[in-house]
Amino acid sequence: xxxxxxxxxxxxxxxxxxxxxxxxxxxxxxxxxxxxxxxxxxxxxxxxxxxxxxxxxxxxxxxxxxxxxxxxxxxxxxxxxxxxxxxxxxxxxxxxxxxxxxxxxxxxxxxxxxxxxxxxxxx
Amino acid sequence: xxxxxxxxxxxxxxxxxxxxxxxxxxxxxxxxxxxxxxxxxxxxxxxxxxxxxxxxxxxxxxxxxxxxxxxxxxxxxxxxxxxxxxxxxxxxxxxxxxxxxxxxxxxxxxxxxxxxxxxxxxxxxxxxxxxxxx
Numbered sequence: 478x479x480x481x482x483x484x485x486x487x488x489x490x491x492x493x494x495x496x497x498x499x500x501x502x503x504x505x506x507x508x509x510x511x512x513x514x515x516x517x518x519x520x521x522x523x524x525x526x527x528x529x530x531x532x533x534x535x536x537x538x539x540x541x542x543x544x545x546x547x548x549x550x551x552x553x554x555x556x557x558x559x560x561x562x563x564x565x566x567x568x569x570x571x572x573x574x575x576x577x578x579x580x581x582x583x584x585x586x587x588x589x590x591x592x593x594x595x596x597x598x599x600x
Numbered sequence: 601x602x603x604x605x606x607x608x609x610x611x612x613x614x615x616x617x618x619x620x621x622x623x624x625x626x627x628x629x630x631x632x633x634x635x636x637x638x639x640x641x642x643x644x645x646x647x648x649x650x651x652x653x654x655x656x657x658x659x660x661x662x663x664x665x666x667x668x669x670x671x672x673x674x675x676x677x678x679x680x681x682x683x684x685x686x687x688x689x690x691x692x693x694x695x696x697x698x699x700x701x702x703x704x705x706x707x708x709x710x711x712x713x714x715x716x717x718x719x720x721x722x723x724x725x726x727x728x729x730x731x732x733x734x
Contacts, residue, residue, distance in 0.1 A: 490610040493718055497604070558630070580608045580632065582725055584732065587605070 479521070480504035481590065484514035484528040484540050485556070490579075494527065497583050498590065511535030518543050523551045525593060527586075530557035530564060538571045545572040552593050556581065603697050604690040606729050607711045607719035613638045616645070616678035623677045624652055634708040634720060637681045641716050645681030648707070655680040687712045688721065694729060697721050 483494045486509045495505045506521075508514035511532040518526070518540070526544045530537040537555055544551040555568040558579040565576045574593045577586060613636045614623055627635050627649060637645040655675070663671070686704055688697045690713040697709055701723065711719040 487610060489716070489718070493609045496713075496718075497609075500604070578631075580610055580612055580630065580720075582606070582608050582728060583604065583719070584606055584725075584728065586609075 479524040480506045482514065482517055482523045482526045483507040486510065486533050497587060501587055511539055514540045515543055518547060525590060526551055526553040528553060528555060530555055531559065538567060541571045541573050552597050554589060554593060601694045601729065603688055603692050603694055603711055603721055606694050606725045607721040608725055609719040611636050611717050611720050614677060616676065618677050620652060620675040620677060620680060621672055623647060634722065636710055636717060637677050643685055643710055643717050645683045646685050647677050647681040651680050685710060690718055698726055
């Protein structure tokens with residue numbers, strides 16, 4: 478399976494994402510900025526993108542939109558520490574498959590990742 | 601099941617010099633009941649919404665509104681936090697976390713890995729696991 482891209486500028490949280498997803502057998506690549514995330518999206522096929530909404534150099538929704546424009550549209554999940562109905566609606570409107578609020582239960586993240594990947598595999 | 605599979609991440613933290621009123625706002629905004637107090641990677645304490653309530657002046661206080669506001673405006677989390685924090689390693693069985701919470705009558709444990717705080721496990725996380733498993 479292609480790797481999962483994590484886009485978040487919180488280094489410790491990226492490490493936590495990696496540990497949680499590695500334990501479930503997923504490969505992970507990470508980016509600490511919007512620009513870096515967009516470059517990885519252009520460069521390699523991905524199974525899923527998990528992005529923070531507020532990035533130091535831009536908007537996580539740009540990542541979500543770019544993921545939809547890849548040759549094989551890549552599903553994405555938005556994770557934010559600044560939850561609001563408006564940001565949830567904007568995320569889903571931009572094409573995100575799911576929305577999670579920080580702090581989140583590790584089990585909820587894993588369930589959401591697994592659910593999104595299963596949905597993608599179904600014809 | 602390991603603690604790491606059930607914990608809540610990322611840990612929401614604040615510094616010891618944060619004012620209690622600011623910490624309350626942070627906890628309200630993030631919808632959390634436990635806030636970890638850290639100095640860089642070092643865990644200094646934990647503060648709960650209960651700690652906040654218990655440290656507010658009693659309604660029967662003889663202090664004037666002005667005095668209450670004066671006290672509240674200067675109270676820092678370091679003055680109300682619990683300093684002896686019980687933690688649990690991320691690789692431990694969740695049952696160990698549950699026993700620690702029961703034995704010490706606490707609602708949350710900071711989760712540590714290689715000396716760093718990586719998350720927090722709460723009663724809610726354990727209840728969620730119980731519900732999901734049933």
